[in-house]
Amino acid sequence: MLGFRVSFGAVPSSAQPPNLRRTWRIRGQVQGVGFRPFVYREAMELMLEGSVRNDPSGVTLVAQGPADFLDELIRRIREEAPALARVDDVTCIEEGAPEPDEGVFRIIASDHAPAERGRVTVDAAVCEDCLREMRDEGDRRFGHALINCTNCGPRYTIVRDLPYDRPLTTMAPFPMCTPCEAEYRDPGDRRFHAQPTCCPRCGPQLRFVAQEGEPAEGPDAIAQAATTLAGGGVIGVKGLGGYHLVCEAVDDDAVARLRAGKRRDHKPFAVMVANVEAAEQLVELSPAGRRRLQDPDRPIVLATRRHGTAVVEGVAPGNHRLGVMLPYTPIQHLLFDAGCPPLVMTSANESDDPLITDDDEVRRLAPFCDGFLFHDREIERAVDDGIVLDGPRGVVPIRRARGQVPLPLALPTPAEEPGLCVGGELKNTVALVRGDQAILGQHLGDLGYALAWRRFQRTIDDLERLFDIQPAWIACDAHPGYASQQWAQRRARELDVPLIEVQHHHAHLASLMAEHGRSEPTIGVICDGVGHGADGEAWGGEILVGDLRSCERHGRLRPLRLPGGDAAARETGRCALSWLVDRFGAAAADHPAAAAALADDGRRASVLTMLAAGLNCPPSSGMGRLFDAAAALLGLCDWNHHEALSGMRLESAAMASLARPSGADVVPVEPTEQGLLELDTRPLLDALLARGEEVTEAAWLFHDALADALARAVRKVRERTGIHAVAVSGGVFCNALLTEQLVGRLADDGCDVLVHAEVPPNDGGIAYGQAAVAAARLSGRAEI
DSSP: OHHHHHHHOSOOOTTSOOOEEEEEEEEEEOSSSSHHHHHHHHHHHTTOEEEEEEETTEEEEEEEEOHHHHHHHHHHHHHSOOTTOEEEEEEEEEEEOOOTTOOSOEEEOOOOOGGGOOOOOOOBOOOHHHHHHHTOTTSTTTTOTTOOBTTBBOSTTTBOSSSOOGGGBTTTTSOOOHHHHHHHTOTTSTTTTOTTOOOTTTSOOEEEEESSSOOEETHHHHHHHHHHHHTTOOEEEEOSSSEEEEEETTOHHHHHHHHHHHTOSSSOOEEEOSSHHHHHHHEEOOHHHHHHHTSTTOOEEEEEEOTTOSSOGGGSTTOSEEEEEOOOSHHHHHHHHTTOOSEEEEESSSTTOOOOOOTTGGGGGGGGOSEEEEESSOOSSOOOOOEEEEETTEEEEEEOOTTTTTOEEEOSSOOSSOEEEOOOSSSBOOEEEETTEEEEOOOOBOTTSHHHHHHHHHHHHHHHHHTTOOOSOEEEESOTTOHHHHHHHHHHHHHTOOEEEEOHHHHHHHHHHHHTTOOSOEEEEEEEEEEEOTTSSEEEEEEEEEOSSOEEEEEEEOOEEOTTTTHHHHBHHHHHHHHHHHHHGGGGGGSHHHHHHOOOHHHHHHHHHHHHHTTTOOEEOOHHHHHHHHHHHTTSOSBOSSTTHHHHHHHHHHHTOSSOOOOTTOSOEEEOTTSOEEEOOHHHHHHHHHTTTOHHHHHHHHHHHHHHHHHHHHHHHHHHHOOOEEEEESGGGGOHHHHHHHHHHHHHTTOEEEOOSSSOSSGGGHHHHHHHHHHHIIIIISOO
16 A cells, blocks of 8 residues: 555646546445445545445445546555455446546445345454554543444444444444544544444443442443452353353362353363463464454464463363453453453353343353443344364364354355255254355354254344345255254245255265355265264265265265164263174173273163164264264263263374374275275274273374275275365364364375365354255256
């Protein structure tokens, strides 16, 4: 920008007549993000004439002046747009002679035609300009706990309906004072048309309510909250998309109290720190991870934990990673300005219930909270913090949430009619489809919980209303037992629209293909806990070949029987006993490893009886259950207190290994009678048992052997098909070690490897995959 201004020289004088008039269409995230004021300021600086306005699909820009200056305006739009804007396309649709009476450059108000509904912007972390004002004693917004501007603050979490104007947000009860309204109406001001803008005089108020004593307001509220935390307290703090439960991460007793109150004994907590330098004292960040930590959505970044820090072990017990995040609301910054050390910042709920947003509802956590930091701006919808993994091959999304939703994602094949995709059962998200875009909603959680189920239904209604979409078709998982599938069936009947069932692992494959803009046949290595297979059995360790319309199974993990069905996903010893029986038959009952797998004699005998009789022991090729079995045999995890605990423990153990034995050729890959390639894991069991008490080495060997076998299976499928593109997806690949070991081998083999960078590899990406499949099928090139 400076280079242009220096080399280009003075802006044109008023005596220099304009010589061109151009009209552009600009597409992307360009509404509600300060884009029009940005264009206005740049055009005024260049002394151009014309106008900028919102249109149904983005922004229309008309400008006239010297051609070089018009080109410079477009360069700035492409390269220097506001932080929250995303310019996807700038197309010149008209060029001609200038009009003599155009006059000065103007922002033209939107007419809010019905077609303009559905332009919803994401929430964003408070910007540096606002923070400077908040910390400036001479500024009228000094210490303002809800400061924001066009470049930052709440959007999606406060909008009630469209168009996105203040009366249709949760800021409606707060009329602007005269100075705020003057800023709001000034196109040259940073707060031009910033709907949540306010100041301490006219905006929502902050207060701290302790279990004992009088409530404190304003700066005193921050001081009292910080004092409570310093005394070992646990408090609730209102954020953008919901409440957090907060305590000092350096206080063992406070962390233990928080765990007991949330009934969350094992799942790691995230830690918020004042700045990126403080984060790097706690974890090892790659350059990409460091950048991602500071992005406007401020996600939790999972990174390798440093030893010997002040953060207590109870924050992330038994885990080699720690989730760190930076402050993103003014309130959080004010707490750190008050001297707080690293803080546990976890969702306000009990166990796996959804995030709490309501001021009255959060008070039910009072038995273990010493106070609440409230403000009176309501939260319209719950949106969790996003999570990403700082992996060896880049940053991988784990949970797409605040600051990322409801950003649209591109689809390789446009849908001819709008639709709804209801996702899976765990880590549920839903998606709307319109044209070549999928609008992926926020993380909703496990639909087996009543509160999550109610939020699932509310979110669908909410998104359909906000985006003005009436689905002409509905896509769902093929699992007949999923609540989401049953709901989709009922809704499709009510609307009299087609229901499109998408096999679970095909949806995983399609989500990754769509993310990379692919539609041609691709090999998919899809590994997770469970998904309903095309043959009616439980799948989860699959080698597929498919495109966006259909897929075929070419390989699988050797199935294990799961005694008790879903109970085996919780009690890991059941999977371990099944693995032993698969290897040793009836002799498994007397094998020393059986007692290690399930210590209780009665329970062990009962499970062995079930396996011998084949009673309620459905087969599963799920990779997740093999992780459960290995973790139980190695004494790392006897019960999955939360999803993927066994996998996390195995990965942490492997990363602690000093000796790193090779798993090459440990797992045979041979065709079955049906022609499927099968990864026979029985020799891997032998290799683990041979390691004896070398737990960390065995854990490393386990990962390496599976990665090696998957790579060899892909090699065989490539020989069969001639396909070189390989997609690696499924929840198991939230495990960075297994992913790196596999992707490295595939890359060495010359594969074109696809990995996730926009949507999670876990079931949080299922709805997007369903959208890609449904759009392709409905294009008329295949049967539904």
